[in-house]
Amino acid sequence: MEILICMKQTFDTEEKIFIQNGEIDDDGVERIINPYCEYAVEEGIRIKEAHGGTVRLITIGGAEAEAAIRTAMAMGVDEGYRLDLTDFPADSDEQTTSECIVQLIKQKQIPYDVILCGYMSIDNGTAQVGPRIAELLGIPHISTITSLTVDGRQVQVERDVEGDLEKVESSLPILLTAQQGLNEPRYPRLPDIMKAKRKPLHRMKWDELRVDVQMIQARTKKVAILPVEEKETGQILSGTIKEQSQELIRLLHEEAKVL
Amino acid sequence: MGTANNVLIFADIRNGTLRQVTFEAISVAHQMANGGEVHLAILESLDPNQIESLKQLKLDRMWHVDHPLLKTFNLDAYVETWVHLIDLLNPDVILTGHTALGRDVSPRVAARKRIGLLSDCIKLDTSSTYEFVFTRPIYAGKAYVQRTITKPPFFVTLRPNNFVAHFDTSLDQSIEIKTFHPNLSQISLRTVVTDVVRKVTSGVDLSEANVIVAGGRGVKSKEGFAPLEELAVVLGGAVGASRGACDAGYADYALQIGQTGKVVTPDLYIACGISGAIQHLAGMSMSKTIVAINIDPEAPIFEVADYGIVGDLFEVVPLLTKEWQRINR
Numbered sequence: 387m388e389i390l391i392c393m394k395q396t397f398d399t400e401e402k403i404f405i406q407n408g409e410i411d412d413d414g415v416e417r418i419i420n421p422y423c424e425y426a427v428e429e430g431i432r433i434k435e436a437h438g439g440t441v442r443l444i445t446i447g448g449a450e451a452e453a454a455i456r457t458a459m460a461m462g463v464d465e466g467y468r469l470d471l472t473d474f475p476a477d478s479d480e481q482t483t484s485e486c487i488v489q490l491i492k493q494k495q496i497p498y499d500v501i502l503c504g505y506m507s508i509d510n511g512t513a514q515v516g517p518r519i520a521e522l523l524g525i526p527h528i529s530t531i532t533s534l535t536v537d538g539r540q541v542q543v544e545r546d547v548e549g550d551l552e553k554v555e556s557s558l559p560i561l562l563t564a565q566q567g568l569n570e571p572r573y574p575r576l577p578d579i580m581k582a583k584r585k586p587l588h589r590m591k592w593d594e595l596r597v598d599v600q601m602i603q604a605r606t607k608k609v610a611i612l613p614v615e616e617k618e619t620g621q622i623l624s625g626t627i628k629e630q631s632q633e634l635i636r637l638l639h640e641e642a643k644v645l
Numbered sequence: 646m647g648t649a650n651n652v653l654i655f656a657d658i659r660n661g662t663l664r665q666v667t668f669e670a671i672s673v674a675h676q677m678a679n680g681g682e683v684h685l686a687i688l689e690s691l692d693p694n695q696i697e698s699l700k701q702l703k704l705d706r707m708w709h710v711d712h713p714l715l716k717t718f719n720l721d722a723y724v725e726t727w728v729h730l731i732d733l734l735n736p737d738v739i740l741t742g743h744t745a746l747g748r749d750v751s752p753r754v755a756a757r758k759r760i761g762l763l764s765d766c767i768k769l770d771t772s773s774t775y776e777f778v779f780t781r782p783i784y785a786g787k788a789y790v791q792r793t794i795t796k797p798p799f800f801v802t803l804r805p806n807n808f809v810a811h812f813d814t815s816l817d818q819s820i821e822i823k824t825f826h827p828n829l830s831q832i833s834l835r836t837v838v839t840d841v842v843r844k845v846t847s848g849v850d851l852s853e854a855n856v857i858v859a860g861g862r863g864v865k866s867k868e869g870f871a872p873l874e875e876l877a878v879v880l881g882g883a884v885g886a887s888r889g890a891c892d893a894g895y896a897d898y899a900l901q902i903g904q905t906g907k908v909v910t911p912d913l914y915i916a917c918g919i920s921g922a923i924q925h926l927a928g929m930s931m932s933k934t935i936v937a938i939n940i941d942p943e944a945p946i947f948e949v950a951d952y953g954i955v956g957d958l959f960e961v962v963p964l965l966t967k968e969w970q971r972i973n974r
Contacts, residue, residue, distance in 0.1 A: 399904065400923055403787040410788065421905065484756060508785050508904055512764035517752035526720065526835035529749055547745045548852060549899035551842040556835055566905035567898050605761025609778050609791040620950040630954045631964035634936065635972065637952055642934040644913040645880065
């Protein structure tokens with residue numbers, strides 16, 4: 387089984403966001419594997435454990451992304467590709483990243499039966515790249531999966547559809563995006579962390595890809611990044627619990643006018 | 646202002662009726678149309694009575710897309726049909742909800758047509774130097790980005806509950822409903838839905854609810870959610886849960902609100918026994934009014950709350966139900 391994971395590194399969930407000169411300040415932030423991508427990594431390794439094969443991984447990012455790749459390798463990923471788009475000579479958006487990933491897969495002839503992605507990233511959160519990659523490769527996708535069974539070339543999936551559970555069948559090759567609940571990602575063991583350092587990691591820059599910049603550059607453009615306005619301190623009610631409850635209903639009705 | 650923009654909206658249907666986000670898309674469409682036409686495309690089967698009522702909506706044309714493969718959701722058939730309609734109508738603006746449907750279909754259509762897609766937008770600005778600027782939350786609601794599209798069409802998915810819905814059915818003139826038969830003979834359906842298990846019991850869709858009563862670990866048990874459900878019912882809202890409550894087995898993951906789980910923007914969010922971890926705040930901090938009920942006065946949820954009661958939720962919540970029933974009588 388040839389398993390390919392498209393993984394993103396993101397800010398740690400606990401990081402506060404600061405805006406510096408109109409950009410998100412990334413100086414000194416803690417970075418993690420995007421939580422949804424972590425489910426994808428874990429699931430890819432489980433498929434290999436059940437069916438044999440190789441788990442490969444692609445990440446777009448600068449040198450800082452290698453920590454995430456090594457972590458995924460310590461979990462069990464066999465081989466990694468880091469694609470650096472830092473000097474891409476035009477604006478990039480989800481179209482750019484998905485076209486570049488697909489070009490990398492084609493150019494390096496990276497084999498795949500199953501491609502796993504996180505269903506969204508917790509930074510940009512557009513949930514576009516997985517389905518876009520599937521479309522560009524001409525393969526089906528199933529998003530927000532919470533359970534996966536691979537039986538020969540057949541795939542049975544359970545997915546979360548805004549709270550409802552949908553059962554879907556398909557066949558390989560396929561792209562799947564991981565939702566929370568799919569699995570519980572493992573913690574890498576120390577010997578595996580050591581071993582991960584020696585696993586093959588290929589580094590590529592965008593200009594090594596045979597891509598047409600005009601064609602794949604962003605169709606969207608950033609106008610501004612804005613902070614979230616600090617909320618005024620709320621009102622803690624007082625009195626007996628009964629008085630507070632009555633006062634709360636009155637406030638919601640008459641002041642906030644939400645009831 | 647430039648020339649007229651023709652807008653195409655893809656409807657989002659749940660259980661035979663149009664979801665509210667489609668009506669929100671209609672009002673956004675009118676802001677963007679600038680004299681152009683607004684078209685609404687309906688793929689999935691819709692209750693025939695509702696089709697009648699939609700005839701009075703302020704639309705230029707409604708497309709009833711009729712094909713046996715579209716009666717229920719199928720990804721390949723949907724992608725193909727959207728592409729057909731976009732090719733047929735050549736819209737400058739394409740709108741749909743940032744829902745399970747919109748998230749699945751729109752990126753594939755955008756990739757196929759090589760067009761820009763702005764996902765999960767919460768605000769439209771028409772006054773800037775660009776024709777249209779959309780705002781969307783990033784970093785789980787810890788910042789916003791404003792983006793525009795450099796090369797039309799504008800393909801945009803809207804986060805439910807963030808735009809005013811257009812329900813005006815007062816037009817005297819009814820709109821034209823055109824039937825469109827897509828040619829889907831060449832496509833193979835590579836994914837097949839074999840079963841749908843409905844887990845959401847209440848009638849109110851969490852992502853579109855105006856009022857949400859949510860419980861956390863402080864609810865202590867599955868049974869502990871009963872008073873929250875009662876309050877939700879009398880307020881016409883829905884019940885949600887924190888990850889803690891779901892992990893502990895008190896609530897189904899379908900109800901989970903947070904960074905993993907649903908992102909909601911109700912008018913009123915009542916957090917009961919929820920400490921307010923940052924992952925939870927990511928899913929609800931943009932609610933218009935937030936109430937926190939927690940026994941621990943130090944709980945971080947009070948930092949984002951507009952109103953707080955420090956107390957036992959099992960005492961407070963039934964009192965709220967009773968009080969609302971009393972003044973509403």
